[in-house]
Amino acid sequence: MSGINYDLSKIKGFVFDVDGVLSPSTIPLGEDGYPRRMVNIKDGYALQLAVKKGYRIAIITGGKGIAIQTRFESLGIKDIYTGASKKLPILKEWLSKENLSPEEVAFMGDDIPDLQCLRHVGLPCAPYDACWEAKETAAYISKFSGGYGCGRDIIEQTMKAQGKWMSDAEAFGW
Structure with missing residues (x-):
């Protein structure tokens, strides 16, 4: 049974922030001044499986940076918007492009720049260590912190509710 108080059968798409959600909120800087992000392998597994199962992500x-693009493209994600200073217009454009209603989408964000998107979707989610305002806005707060499995948490619960988690041989590979 899901811990998410939302009709998960409605969910057809997931949208994620990166820093503080799919990567921990503490990012080491390289000697060249560029951030080095960590990613969670379990989040990656769930993301690529969701793509295979037809969810829009x-x-x-x-x-910014080529590493973000490379990481998520390698998981099969095609819609990657980096350097987004204003996220809501991008979200609205993506919803239109994918022919999705806000009620069919879960968005996970952790900080002030994510609030408008959190307020716009049917299932607003936040990592355990999100800022207070994001947690207050979220319908679901993961028990996992950003970069430590919160992305997988909402994907897995949704796919289980829809009977798509480990439903065939496709689940047992990358």
Whole structure:
């Protein structure tokens, strides 16, 4: 049974921020001044499985860099928006492009720049260590912190509710 108080059968798409959600909120800087992000392998597994199962997935992040693009493209995600200073217009454009209603989408964000998107979707989610305002806005707060499995948490619960988690041989590979 899901711990998410939402009709998960409605969910057809997921949108994620990166820093503080799919990567921990503490990011080491390299000697060249560029951030080095960690990613969670379990989040990655769930993301690529969700893509294979036909869910629409978007990444909308203020972060920049080829590493973000490369990481999420390698998981099969096509809609990757980096350097997003204003996320809501991008979310609305993506919803229109994918022919999705806000009620069919879960968005996970952790900080002030994510609040408008959290307020716009049917299932607003936040990592355990999100800022107070994001937690207050979220319908679901993961028991996992950003970068430590919160992305997998909402994907797994949704797919289980829809009977798609470990439903066939496709689940046992990358």
